[in-house]
């Protein structure tokens with residue numbers, strides 16, 4: 001159960017750092033064996049059931065801005081390619097982590113996305129191996145006839161799970177704007193897929209939400225994986241406590257280190273305390289915090305550690321590097337008066353009456369479009385990428401990281417021309433098309449510049465540092481305009497003039513300037529403790545074990561070596577379920 005510091009045992013078999021999306025899965029599965037003891041340490045509190053956590057109408061608002069209580073508020077570096085703007089990556093800071101504040105989209109990437117993980121040197125991580133785990137996490141609730149028929153919501157029953165912890169369903173707030181983008185895609189010749197969760201995550205398709213099917217509140221790691229097992233006597237959760245360091249000792253004649261516990265603290269000034277791990281420490285602090293904790297523990301790029309006088313436990317240049325994210329550009333032609341603008345008085349009434357109406361959410365009609373669909377210069381873009389020099393990369397990049405980027409490049413060049421890999425995602429609502437780049441070529445990093453665990457780390461996403469990303473983003477904006485210009489969208493009218501990028505903003509350079517001013521994050525940070533061979537800059541092996549340190553694994557979004565063309569939560573849950581099986585087997 002939830003314990004106070006005074007109730008801590010002096011040791012546990014497994015210690016899980018971070019009670020977020022992945023951490024709560026691992027703690028749940030490991031504690032299924034009553035003979036082992038499990039401790040989860042989470043920095044944040046339990047949420048208090050606020051509307052902004054639970055009601056679809058308000059999703060996203062908990063992650064907004066720098067003031068939200070359940071957001072880490074990590075400050076990032078100003079980005080030279082974004083006119084000096086900084087984009088702070090939101091991240092959940094409560095039981096459930098980012099699954100408690102995300103935008104509820106519950107989907108999977110394409111076959112190619114996961115097969116490329118396997119091809120990066122990770123046997124057992126392709127689509128076929130992951131599908132059983134995608135099925136295991138999910139209870140899919142078919143859309144009822146009254147919405148499935150008028151909105152033609154199709155699905156592939158064989159791709160879904162029906163008894164997993166996470167509820168996947170549709171709200172009841174459907175309007176004629178919900179699926180109008182499908183009509184626009186028809187106008188543009190984009191095909192419809194039956195279901196994007198069966199590995200064909202391309203073209204026009206419906207997406208469901210991580211939403212409870214009857215009370216229409218968020219289904220996240222807390223109700224799915226935490227609450228049901230809290231009574232287990234071998235499961236302790238310590239909240240509002242930060243892990244400051246992983247403790248290691250030398251073993252095997254001093255040649256290899258071993259993780260044997262953690263250090264914790266309530267605040268920067270409070271006394272530190274240590275807890276022993278008899279078997280393993282599992283690091284699940286998320287893609288921003290996990291590399292920081294490794295670096296604070298002496299596991300990371302030697303140069304960074306030595307500059308701070310941190311004793312080097314293991315020189316791993318990849319820790320904090322290969323930082324990837326999805327970023328979005330809106331194109332807006334607003335309604336003179338939006339006929340579907342949410343009336344909150346009616347919305348609230350319907351939600352509390354019978355969980356219907358606009359507050360209950362809907363389904364999402366999405367476009368996941370291949371590069372050749374959104375761009376008429378796709379082969380030119382890929383050819384230039386293939387023959388590009390490394391001048392856009394930091395000059396002192398470690399050779400293993402270079403080798404890893406090179407291998408990722410080969411895979412992107414192999415898959416981006418195919419019709420089973422999406423380059424951009426499109427969503428429409430309220431006069432706006434939001435377009436998101438799914439396979440960016442730029443790579444960033446996050447490194448510590450203080451030995452104080454309570455100090456901020458440097459987060460430099462290096463958005464658009466690879467100039468070829470501009471071409472994709474500019475063409476993605478042009479294609480969004482084509483969507484808005486279709487007869488289907490125009491018939492929704494009366495519409496005002498385009499406000500973003502704005503009428504007359506046409507030339508390549510003008511559109512680049514628009515992108516610099518508007519690009520925002522889709523909060524899909526990944527890659528910072530990549531699962532890859534060590535010679536490719538990897539941090540963990542295919543069993544998610546940290547290279548060179550026994551008894552230590554990373555299980556969260558940071559192990560994703562190449563960001564998939566999808567929203568990340570289902571993928572993170574699936575990784576954590578697979579990891580739990582691996583840990584139980586002792587592989």
Ligand SMILES: Cc1cc2nc3c(=O)[nH]c(=O)nc-3n(C[C@H](O)[C@H](O)[C@H](O)COP(=O)(O)OP(=O)(O)OC[C@H]3O[C@@H](n4cnc5c(N)ncnc54)[C@H](O)[C@@H]3O)c2cc1C
Pocket residue numbers: 017018019020021022023041042043044060063090091092093094095096097098099101102103104105106107241242243244284285286287289290293522523524525555556557558567568569570572
């Ligand atoms: C605003 C937002 C919107 C998103 N929208 C979607 C969406 O609609 N659909 C989708 O599929 N994905 C979405 N995502 C992405 C998805 O939610 C995340 O990729 C996923 O939840 C990450 O899981 P994780 O386990 O890696 O990290 P998290 O779930 O973030 O868990 C990490 C946990 O570790 C804790 N922690 C960190 N440091 C310490 C420390 N030192 N000591 C103790 N605990 C610590 C944190 O408090 C947190 O609880 C969104 C993400 C965000 C932030």
